[in-house]
Amino acid sequence: MDVVGIGETMVSFMPDTFGRMRYTNRFTSRIAGAETNTLIGLAKLNHQVGWISRVGEDEFGASILKFVRGEGVDISQVKQTKNIATGIFFKEVINENDVHIYYYRKNSAASTIERRDINEEYVKSAKYLYLTGITPALSESCREAIFHSIEVANFHGVKVVFDPNIRKKLWNDDLAKKTILAIAEKADILLPGIEEGEFLVGKSTPDEIVKQFHRLGIDTVVLKLGEKGAYYSCRDECGFAPAYKISRVVDPVGAGDGFAAGLLSGMLDQLEMAEAVARGCAVGALVATVSGDVEGLPDREQLKKFTQLNDG
Ligand code: CKP
Ligand code: MG
Secondary structure, eight states: OOEEEEOOOEEEEEESSSSOGGGOOOEEEEEEOHHHHHHHHHHHTTOOEEEEEEEESSHHHHHHHHHHHHTTEEEEEEEEETTOOOOEEEEEEEETTEEEEEEEOTTOSGGGOOGGGOOHHHHHTOSEEEEETTHHHHOHHHHHHHHHHHHHHHHHTOEEEEEOOOOTTTSOHHHHHHHHHHHHHHOSEEOOBHHHHHHHHSOOSHHHHHHHHHHTTOSEEEEEOGGGEEEEEETTEEEEEEOOOOSOOSOOTTHHHHHHHHHHHHHHTTOOHHHHHHHHHHHHHHHHTSSSSSTTOOOHHHHHHHHHHHOO
């Protein structure tokens, strides 16, 4: 296994028209969740990936399993819970720059993920453990499971990759900050957005933010700067990868997860850090050109075409 991820995947509903959702009665449903978005991105680039989670024993749970399996992710570690529903969310698009997320995921199946769901042999078999700050926001038992998975990974030398993905709708600022910093300190690779960096360490320039994370003991920090690109810093190297220009942002949700997929794919292919970060930028950009969180994730052929065209 190249990468194992842990987290909640939901059915997402998006109105077929722009504007306030109260005026809509037609929705398109899709499958989305930060960790599977990244895992699917990796699977499309031919990496071996697996997912640890829970879904309800209901129709939405069944459609998630069918979809995620169909995209090439191993789902052998996903449990189905009786009488606990699969989470869902709605994505209201007023316009491309004004997107609102409404969750219906409290007490969902995935929020019952617990420590014993973390199969040690399974985590051990991976090169990277991929986590985001969404899972520990779901419940106490999810927090425990995440910390346990990190212990397992650290013990077996599996590198921990962590995207803070701070969701203020899911928990209060203090608990979010405390928990996310505690996880970040144990991670090998941290992938914050610039605003998340500001929130977590109270600094504002990329250089200051990254230095502060290094002080906390994190070896590799890749700071996502949105439309500007990404700034990365390892112990012995730092640099900047510019963003790829796209003609129109159709749907920005999922771009960060696509970035993680591209970056991890580059690292698995043993590219130089600058090239791996550039691959992250390319995949993130491609995700934003298509409606839906995973539908824009490229395969190798599409990725090659896009980068060749844009690298001139
Ligand atoms: O940070 P991103 O826009 O890349 O993440 C989007 C995902 O898991 C989306 O698919 C949604 O389901 C979520 O983040 C979430 O729980 O907010
Ligand atoms: Mg994100």
